Amino acid sequence: MLLLSSLRSRLLRPVFLTLCAAVVVQVVVALALTRGTIGALEQDLQKNLSEDAARLLGELQSADVEVRNGLSSLSERMQGDLAQGLTQRLTDEQMQLQNVLEHHLKQSGDDLAVLLAGVAPSAIWDNDVPALTEFVRMAHQNPAVVFVVYFDADGNQLTRHLNRKDPRVKALLDKGEGRTAFDKVLSAAENDPAFYLAKTPINPKGAEIGQVILGLSTSAVNTELSAFNSRFQTLVAGTASLVETGLAATASDSAKILGARLTAATEVAEALDANSQRAVKRSATTLLWKISLGLAATGVLLLVAVTLVLGRQVLRRLGLLVAALRGLSAGHGDLTQRVEIHSADEVGDMADAVNLFLAKLQPIVQEARAIAVQTGAEIDALGTRS
Structure with missing residues (x-):
């Protein structure tokens, strides 16, 4: 009731209107300032989120490049290490x-010389040079044999077969002396x-009757080693190619997987950025509404408080004053009445x-009343005297 009577007061109505206008202006200004602050904060958050997302994508792309380079370096290093290891192993094996x-x-040469010495005694005793020459020709069927010569007990040469068409024999003739x-x-x-x-004495029954000298070329060993080296190099190249192919396939698969992960991470980062921006906007809108409602509620409570205070402190005493004045104006003429308002304010x-x-x-x-009474009496x- 006090609130309604205060609102109906003509004296306080301008005050209420002014307060309402002030509250509205306060709410509008506060909303404008809050909206500007929240908008700036939202822009900063969106900018930071965008920069973080871009930085994350950059880091992921850098990681992709580093992984690819690492796989390539690993492939090259493994190929180099494999080639070096196989080459060292090849050298040792060679x-x-x-x-x-x-x-x-040498063992086969010694055995062949022993064999030639074992079949030669009867031919030497019979001085059968053609038979000894035939033994020499048979020994030349071994490609490693360069020459074979029989000597008697006095050191005289019994056979003279020498394949002068053999390049090895030609080289020995060019370098030799005698x-x-x-x-x-x-x-x-002897110097090469x-x-x-392979020198083997011919001593049947313990008596030396001659000697056979067999010359072997070790070039066949070098030829075999060269062929072995060629085959091994082919094997190394094939192994390196297989390793390179395997590593390339692994690197390609890893790159595909990493690319898929990078794409997924990019999509997640973009979705996170979009969701964060939407969440920031929703939070900003909710905060703005809460601030608006809070300011409006505060303004209403302030108006109610001001109304109650004014109604209690001003209108009640003004009512007493008005009632006293109305009593005087009603014609009762009781001038002994007093307005019982004791306050240190305008009222x-x-x-x-x-x-x-x-x-x-x-x-x-x-x-005046006494004069009126006296006049009435007179x-x-x-009237009585008349």
Whole structure:
């Protein structure tokens, strides 16, 4: 009731309207400032989110490039390490194989020389040079044999078969020294590490009747080693090609997987950016509405509080003052009444002024009343005498 009566007051109506306008202006200004602040914050957040998303995509792309480069470097390094390891292994195997082949070649040369010495005694005793020459020709069927020569117990040469068309024999003849061709061949072969001389005495029944000298060329070993090296290099190249192909396939698969992951991460980052922006907008809108409602509710509560305070402190005392004045104006003429308002404000001052006016008016009215009574009495007396 007090609130309704306060709102109907003509005195307080301008105050209420002014307060309402002030509250509305306050809400509008606060909303404008809040909207501007939230808009700037939203733009900053969107900018930061966009920069973070771009930085994340850049990091992912850099990781993709680094992984690809790493796979390529790994492929090259593995190929180099494989080639180096296989080459070192080839060198070791070549040395071992060369030693084994030379050992077997020398062993086979010694065995062949022993065999030639074993079949020669009867031919030497019979001085059968054609038979010895036939043994020499048969020995030349071995491609490693360069020359074979029989000597008697006095060191005289019994066979003279020498294949001068053989390039190895020609080389020995060109380098050797001596009176005869066999002297040149023997001297050159003894000083050439590419040749091995198998010397076996012919001593049937313990008596030495001669000697057979067999010259072997180790070039066949080098030929075999070269062929082995060629085959091994082909194997190394094939292995490197297989490794390169396997690594390339693995790198391609890894690149595809990484590309798919990168695409998925890009989509996730873009979706996260969009969702974050939508969430920021929703939060900003919700915050703006909450601030608006809060300001409006605060303004309404402020109006109600001001209305109640004004109604309680002003209108009640003004009502007492109005009631007192209406009592005086009703014609009762009771000038002894006083307005009982005691406050240190304008309403109290007005009540004091009314009470002062009544105090000054009361003796005047009493005197006028006494004069009126006296005049009435005199008029009555005159009427009686007449």
